[in-house]
Amino acid sequence: MSTSTQRRVKVASLAPDFYQAMIDLDAQSATGLDPRLADLVRIRASQLNGCAYCLDMHTLDAKHAGDSEQRLHLVGAWREARKFYSEQEQAALALTEAITLISVDHVPDDVYAVAAAAFDDKELAQLIGLIITINAWNRIGVTCRLEPGHYDPS
Structure with a gap:
């Protein structure tokens, strides 16, 4: 990873309509889903994408909402720590x-089938929207090198 001090744009101030559209999309993306599950999804995607800003934000949100430190520390290894996550959370x-990681193996049928069994159709559609939305946010955070440590969940 480069440690260059190259200038990075601030999307929020330079493309405010786009940024507001992302905020609006984000507000709708988890509608109807358990907030703890939504936080886990945001955290896991952010881990995979290497977005420190989003990891900081969503782990703080999850802690603020009452999720346990243990679950938050283990989410990166959730398969080995299944007992800490519900079947629905594991599917998500x-x-x-x-x-x-869509470029690796697209979305395998077996993974989709497990999720489809764990969520009703509306919830599954919301979950897909949530995952796509956090991936978009991660791309903003990583591209613009947003710095963690400034977010306050209250």
Whole structure:
């Protein structure tokens, strides 16, 4: 990873209509989903994408909402720590990985089938939207090198 001090644009101030559209999309993306599950999805995608800013934000959000330190520390190894996550959360995390890493193996049928069994159609559509939205945010955070440590969940 380069440590260059090259100028990075501030999307929020230079493309405010786009940024507001992302905020609006984000506000709708988790509608109807358990907030703890939504936080786990955002955290896992952010881990995979290497977005420190989003990791900081969403782990703070999850802690603020009452999720345990243990679950938050283990989410990167959720398959080995399954007992800490519900079947629905495990299905969401697997789908998050498949969609986030789509260039590796697209979205495998077995992963999609497990998610489809764990969520009703409307929830599944919302989950897909949530995963796509956090991936978009991660791309903004990584591209613009947003710095963690400034977010306050309250």
